[in-house]
Amino acid sequence: MNKSELIEALVAKTDMSKAAAGRALDALLETITTTVAKKQDVTLVGFGTFKALKRAARKGKNPRTGEALKIAATTVPKFTPGATFKAAVGKKK
Known part of the structure; x- marks a missing residue:
């Protein structure tokens, strides 16, 4: 949809x-x-929670060359589904 x-x-x-x-x-x-x-959470009871999550800096690898590189720290959005939403999606027919 x-x-x-x-x-x-x-x-x-x-x-x-x-x-x-x-x-x-x-x-x-x-x-x-x-x-x-x-950086404030949005909670919709039964549906889920939207929040900002801090991701630490880490080391990565260029898949083409294999060269090591640094990946900077960042903040990413995260959605955690609520119990009602999970139950509706996981319901067996």
Whole structure:
């Protein structure tokens, strides 16, 4: 499912127009992104938690040449699914 298909699903399940559903989805994604960028967690109970995770500097290897290289420390986004979401995805048919 891509973004436009997700907007269509929102329209089908709510009384929103397609434009309003698109704006709501954009606002939700922007809010999650800016909050996690500020190193704050976003927890949606039952769905999951978005957080910023610090990754330490490490040594790597160029797969083409085998040459060793340094990979700098960075902060990456991480999503941890909630129990309800995990149960729904893992449910056997």
